[in-house]
Amino acid sequence: MTFTYRLLLLCSLVGTVGLTATPMNSKSAHAAASCPTPALSRFQRHQVNRGETLESIAQRYNLRPSTLINMNPSVRNGSVTVGSELQIPPYNGFVVEVPSGQTWRQVAEKYEVRADALFEINGCQQDLRVVFVPGGNVSPSRPITASPPAADSQPISFTGYPLQSAATVSLPYGWQINPTTGEVFFHSGVDLLAPVGSAVQAIAPGTIVFANDQGTYGQLIIINHSGNLQSRYAHLGEIKVSIGQKVNQGDLLGTVGRTGEPTGSQPHLHFEMRSSSGLGWVAEDPKGFLKQ
Missing domain, CATH: 2.70.70.10 (Glucose Permease (Domain IIA))
Structure with missing residues (x-):
């Protein structure tokens, strides 16, 4: 299977899985209710207007151009066509198809991201068929963990406790x-x-x-x-x-x-x-x- 074909398949899965509500069983509902909306459910569609470039669209959504290229095979040459639609992910990253039987921790280790962050960004779902992997460099062959922004001020010293006495x-x-x-x-x-x-x-x-x-x-x-x-x-x-x-x-x-x-x-x-x-x-x- 060629890379372009697999990418088209993954993008079609995002359109099917990500842009519709994902049903949850009763066991997963409790965990998911405390988590953000899955990244795959937060994809947007952008219709290219006259005068727009790949770089200007990426800047509008605070993404890297390579993110858009990765999610939209039609712009792999770096140019966009007026009137065409692009899939816009909520973060820099990429979509991967997960082999059967792999756990969140195994996927996180493979792509060098925090397992808890990967779990939450995908809405704490149990279905690992297709997941969104956040990363600064959006190439699946060379993923990089997204780095936190610079602190807005010097960290304070935490010396308190949320209850009046130590608790079990x-x-x-x-x-x-x-x-x-x-x-x-x-x-x-x-x-x-x-x-x-x-x-x-x-x-x-x-x-x-x-x-x-x-x-x-x-x-x-x-x-x-x-x-x-x-x-x-x-x-x-x-x-x-x-x-x-x-x-x-x-x-x-x-x-x-x-x-x-x-x-x-x-x-x-x-x-x-x-x-x-x-x-x-x-x-x-x-x-x-x-x-x-």
Whole structure:
């Protein structure tokens, strides 16, 4: 099978799989509800107008020209035709067909990207038939992990803890087995056991950017910190802050609750740390940020 034919096949699969809703079974619905919309479902179509070039279209969508060439075999010579349609991916990267039986971690290792980022950018789906691999260099034969943007300011020192006392971790960060469904999934934070009504506090100074209900997260608070870092506090019972409010380390944010769809039956705070990158807010291991 020639490269051009395989590329056309993959692009047609994007049109079939990516631009329509992907059905989920009940087991995958919980994980996917907490994840972004799959990259393959976020492809756009752009009709080439008079005066546009491949470079100008790529610049409009904040992509590299090579990304568009990779996704559109008709422009492999570097020129575009007025009136033709281009498929526009949400990020620099490429679409690959995954051999049967491969796992997310195997695909991530092959293309040298973070497994959790690859999992989330594809909507936490279990179907690995066709996936979008993010990368700065969009050649499948030479993939490169997308690098995070420069920090907007110097990182602050994280010396706080989201609860008033040290708590037992009921579910750690990383790849886990859901105790209810038996499904393997990526846990993007840590679950800290605490009684319902326990005070939840900010671990560092920052600005409240979200304070509302958010699907499986339940009542959720998100704080943006300097240094392109973000902390998240989920399954809250009450929210005591509002969007735009400045908070300091130790300030009361809300209380532990049971809202959303917690993993596990014991009441807990689901806490996450994320860093800003070209792929959005990517989950980090909270262990290095929590000071008991």
